[in-house]
Amino acid sequence: MTLLEPTTVAPSTVVPSYVKDAWWSPAEGAKTQSVLDASTGAEVAKVSADGLDLAAVVEHGRTVGQASLGKLTFHQRALLLKQLAQYLGGVKEELYELSASTGATKRDSMVDIDGGIGVLFTLSSKGRREMPNSQVYVDGDVEALSRDGSFSGQHIYTRIPGVACQINAFNFPVWGMLEKFAPAFIAGVPSIVKPATPTGYLTEAIVRHMLASGILPAGSLQFVSGSARDLIDHLDYRDLVGFTGSASTARALKSHPNIVHGGVRFTSETDSLNAAILGPDAVAGTPEFDAYVASVVTEMTSKAGQKCTSIRRVIVPAGMRDDIVAAVTERVGKRVSIGDPRTEGVTMGPLASMDQRGEVLSSAARLVDGGGRIVMGSLDAPDGTDPAGAFVGPLLLAFDDAESAAVHEIEAFGPVASIIEYDNLDHAVALAALGGGSLVATVATHDPEVARALVLGIAAHHGRVLMLDRDDARSSTGHGSPVPHLVHGGPGRAGGSEELGGIRSVLHHMQRTAIQGSPDMLTAITGEWHTGAMVRTGIHPFRKSLAELRVGDQVASGLRTVTLDDITAFAESTGDKFYAHTDEEAAAANPFFPGIVAHGYLLLSWAAGLFVDAAPGPVLANSGLERLRFVTPVAAGDSIRVTLTAKRITPRETEEYGEVRWDAVLHNQNDEVVATYDVLTLVAKV
Numbered sequence: 001m002t003l004l005e006p007t008t009v010a011p012s013t014v015v016p017s018y019v020k021d022a023w024w025s026p027a028e029g030a031k032t033q034s035v036l037d038a039s040t041g042a043e044v045a046k047v048s049a050d051g052l053d054l055a056a057v058v059e060h061g062r063t064v065g066q067a068s069l070g071k072l073t074f075h076q077r078a079l080l081l082k083q084l085a086q087y088l089g090g091v092k093e094e095l096y097e098l099s100a101s102t103g104a105t106k107r108d109s110m111v112d113i114d115g116g117i118g119v120l121f122t123l124s125s126k127g128r129r130e131m132p133n134s135q136v137y138v139d140g141d142v143e144a145l146s147r148d149g150s151f152s153g154q155h156i157y158t159r160i161p162g163v164a165c166q167i168n169a170f171n172f173p174v175w176g177m178l179e180k181f182a183p184a185f186i187a188g189v190p191s192i193v194k195p196a197t198p199t200g201y202l203t204e205a206i207v208r209h210m211l212a213s214g215i216l217p218a219g220s221l222q223f224v225s226g227s228a229r230d231l232i233d234h235l236d237y238r239d240l241v242g243f244t245g246s247a248s249t250a251r252a253l254k255s256h257p258n259i260v261h262g263g264v265r266f267t268s269e270t271d272s273l274n275a276a277i278l279g280p281d282a283v284a285g286t287p288e289f290d291a292y293v294a295s296v297v298t299e300m301t302s303k304a305g306q307k308c309t310s311i312r313r314v315i316v317p318a319g320m321r322d323d324i325v326a327a328v329t330e331r332v333g334k335r336v337s338i339g340d341p342r343t344e345g346v347t348m349g350p351l352a353s354m355d356q357r358g359e360v361l362s363s364a365a366r367l368v369d370g371g372g373r374i375v376m377g378s379l380d381a382p383d384g385t386d387p388a389g390a391f392v393g394p395l396l397l398a399f400d401d402a403e404s405a406a407v408h409e410i411e412a413f414g415p416v417a418s419i420i421e422y423d424n425l426d427h428a429v430a431l432a433a434l435g436g437g438s439l440v441a442t443v444a445t446h447d448p449e450v451a452r453a454l455v456l457g458i459a460a461h462h463g464r465v466l467m468l469d470r471d472d473a474r475s476s477t478g479h480g481s482p483v484p485h486l487v488h489g490g491p492g493r494a495g496g497s498e499e500l501g502g503i504r505s506v507l508h509h510m511q512r513t514a515i516q517g518s519p520d521m522l523t524a525i526t527g528e529w530h531t532g533a534m535v536r537t538g539i540h541p542f543r544k545s546l547a548e549l550r551v552g553d554q555v556a557s558g559l560r561t562v563t564l565d566d567i568t569a570f571a572e573s574t575g576d577k578f579y580a581h582t583d584e585e586a587a588a589a590n591p592f593f594p595g596i597v598a599h600g601y602l603l604l605s606w607a608a609g610l611f612v613d614a615a616p617g618p619v620l621a622n623s624g625l626e627r628l629r630f631v632t633p634v635a636a637g638d639s640i641r642v643t644l645t646a647k648r649i650t651p652r653e654t655e656e657y658g659e660v661r662w663d664a665v666l667h668n669q670n671d672e673v674v675a676t677y678d679v680l681t682l683v684a685k686v
Contacts, residue, residue: 014046015201018211018223020060026050026226033226035198038103038350039340041388045201049226057192057222058234061163065190065219070159072217073134074506077186078127079653080215085120087213088206092117095174095205102173102199103349103390105341108303111481116178116206119500122484123182126502133650133658134527135159135188139512142522142530149532154522157510159188160265162238164509165231167253169244170196170352171306173203179484179500180242185220187509189240192222192231196245198353200225232256237263240509244269244308247493267497267508269489271411273435275313276479277428277454279445284323287470292444293327295468296417299480300394301336301348305415306356309440309480312411314396314419315431321398321421329376332394338382340389350390351414357390360414364395370406372397372418392416402427408434425450429457437461437492442479444468463490463498523551529647529663541646542613546658546685549618553646557610559639559669562598567636570602597633603675604628607642607666618684620657628677632668639669647678657682 014032016025026032030050034043069077092113099109131137139155146152164184168176173195181191195203207223210216224231232241235258243250243266250268258264276296282288299311316324341349351357361379368374376396385391394415399407402420408431422428432441441462443454446469455465464486466479482488487501499505515525519532529535529551541553571577579586580593588595604625613619634640643665651658660683666674 014048015204015225017049017052017225018207018221019052019057020222021064021218024052026052033197035201036353037101038352039342039389040386041354044101047197047200047226049224049228052224052226054224054228054231055234057224058163058231058239060219061190061192061222062161062238063219065163066161067219068217069185069188069190069220070135072188074131074137074186075128075133075653077188078124078131081120081124081127081182081185084210084213084215085117085124087215088117088120088209091209095202098202098205100342102202103304103341103352105346105349107347108341108349111302112172112174116175119175119179119182119484123186123502123505126485127186127506128653130503131186131506132527132648133653136526137507137510138526138528145516150518151516152519152522152530153514153516154526154530155512155514156526157507157512159510160238160240162189162235162240163192164189164240164242165192165194165235167194167241167243167245168196168203169308170198170356171303171308173199174206176244177203177206179488181221183500183505184509187506189509190220190222192224194224194228194231197226198356232258232264235262235264240265240267242267242497242499247271247495250495267499268495269308269439269497269499270493270495271308271413272438272490272494273312273408273411274309274438274440274479275315275432275435276311276442276444277432278316278320278324279443279447279450279454280317281447281450282444283320284327286446287473288444288446288468289327291468291470291473292442293324293331295442295444295479296324296328297331297335298478300396300415300417301332302480304348304351304392306351306413307480309482311417311442311479313407313431313435314417315428316419316421318421318423321419324419325375325396325398328396332376336394338391338393339385348394348415350385351392352390354390356413357392360392360412360416363410363412364397364416366410367397367406367412367416367418370410371401371404372399372406375419402431403434408436425453425457428454432458433461435461435493437490437494438463439488439490439494440464440466440479442466442468446470461491463487463494527551527648529645531663535645540613541644542619543617545618546649546651546660546683549646549649549660549683551646551649554643555611556643557641559641560606560610561639562634562636564596564636567596567598567602570599574599574601593633594635597635600630600675603634603640603666604677606640607664610642611644611664620682620684622679623659623682624680626678626680628675630675631673634668634674640666640674642666644679651685657684659683
């Protein structure tokens with residue numbers, strides 16, 4: 001094995017792999033594949049994984065990667081992602097320069113590079129806000145399995161014990177890699193990244209910077225440059241494959257025996273015939289019409305149409321096709337300049353490779369054979385472009401037969417879209433569904449009833465639906481821009497996965513398990529106190545710092561009696577004179593109350609007085625109250641007491657304090673539960 005320093009790839013250099021925490025390149029004389037500049041056809045680099053021991057790569061991830069990531073909590077991993085994002089933000093100019101060779105304009109590169117870095121920031125933030133600072137994620141409420149509370153069930157998530165093999169597409173060499181790496185990293189699962197050959201040199205560049213940052217734990221990231229055809233041969237039920245690419249390749253991979261019979265987890269995000277539906281109210285001259293046309297043009301030309309989320313089917317009301325064709329043609333003519341993205345003024349670059357150009361033109365020709373008429377553009381190379389470059393101009397086809405099989409089955413993965421007309425809303429829904437499952441659809445309308453009918457009709461056929469109108473046209477992230485907060489994927493042809501989606505994407509890399517046992521055992525496993533588990537009393541828990549406090553620390557108050565004067569005074573001071581608190585006759589007529597009852601918020605206020613230790617101490621602030629339920633009404637003459645137990649302790653990695661979630665239960669003098677809720681406090685670490 002030859003070790004290489006992580007330097008920038010130069011022309012004719014073999015793009016190295018990074019495996020087993022070292023750079024690797026094939027032996028001299030190994031079979032290589034040339035990668036060409038998308039605009040000029042000049043060689044950018046060579047690619048080869050000839051001789052690479054993929055079994056050893058997988059084993060390294062399962063052992064070294066699992067061990068190093070396993071020492072960290074969700075919050076610690078999420079914080080490392082934030083640091084990584086900040087580091088990459090300082091080196092992105094080099095990535096922009098390389099990105100131009102892939103055919104990406106500066107705007108395209110921003111979507112890929114800045115968008116990828118943005119995924120790191122977003123998932124880091126959500127990981128620290130929405131997950132515990134531990135290694136177990138609790139899913140849902142406890143399930144009581146016995147009458148006396150001695151036996152219960154709880155769902156938990158723990159990380160899978162293998163590797164996440166991420167097979168990425170050529171169109172987003174940075175974003176596509178980071179959107180898979182980030183959730184796997186937070187989950188604590190090491191990644192093996194396999195980029196597409198035509199643009200893998202750009203992925204290598206960002207991997208090189210990620211490693212040079214010194215932030216990543218050993219074995220958490222490996223990178224394979226070149227063919228990895230036998231990678232799945234070395235995987236089993238412990239591992240996961242996340243694939244992005246063509247539906248045909250996804251089908252071939254899913255047929256692998258280790259996936260069919262061996263239990264390897266497989267998710268795929270594939271090509272889809274995404275639709276944009278124009279509402280009948282969105283006629284020429286309306287803001288919705290203009291926003292729709294702008295969206296169609298953007299999706300045809302951004303990344304030269306090489307996006308799995310691009311609009312492929314333009315679905316418009318009967319009689320509006322000519323208006324849309326004219327408007328799209330006009331906008332393309334004014335705004336689109338095709339050429340080498342390094343040339344000033346160019347707004348649309350070439351496809352990623354000549355092979356890709358051939359596939360797009362072949363698919364476009366099949367669309368023509370299937371009944372499409374070219375109403376904008378040409379199959380010829382755009383004027384003035386380098387014949388060695390992979391250039392294709394924007395191409396719009398019209399189909400007179402809206403049900404033509406070709407328009408709903410053939411995807412030209414480039415700047416190509418087809419326009420069809422619908423007769424009514426049900427017809428529009430049916431046409432959208434003919435795509436067989438898609439990643440995203442846009443509905444452009446300002447009519448709420450139209451929006452409801454279309455969205456509810458097509459939702460089950462799509463992973464995401466964008467509603468576009470005058471109110472959000474300027475702020476919308478756009479039809480073709482997945483955001484890390486929301487799921488990215490779709491049913492059927494689109495692959496069936498749900499990449500991204502905030503913490504949902506993290507949980508894809510974890511196993512949900514139902515655990516059953518006593519409250520003490522559930523508490524020990526989850527790190528969260530369960531009712532009935534052991535408690536500790538004595539020193540008031542508000543006198544304990546975060547370092548001293550333990551789950552199960554508890555304080556229990558004595559009883560306090562509620563009088564009619566207390567209820568009346570609270571009503572007067574707050575202005576809450578709801579009849580149940582002020583009118584005996586009306587309150588008694590209510591089936592829920594025995595007569596005048598205390599305000600729920602009066603009881604909560606008193607409860608705070610019953611459990612608070614008033615002197616200054618480690619407790620810094622009350623930061624919230626959640627899961628409040630009022631169970632039993634309290635009448636004048638009744639008494640209440642409160643029991644407060646430390647339920648979950650969450651240190652903040654970058655602060656001198658943490659959050660403590662307390663289980664609060666109010667009982668009356670008859671030991672009946674009056675109210676239950678969680679109190680959140682901020683507590684100093686020392």
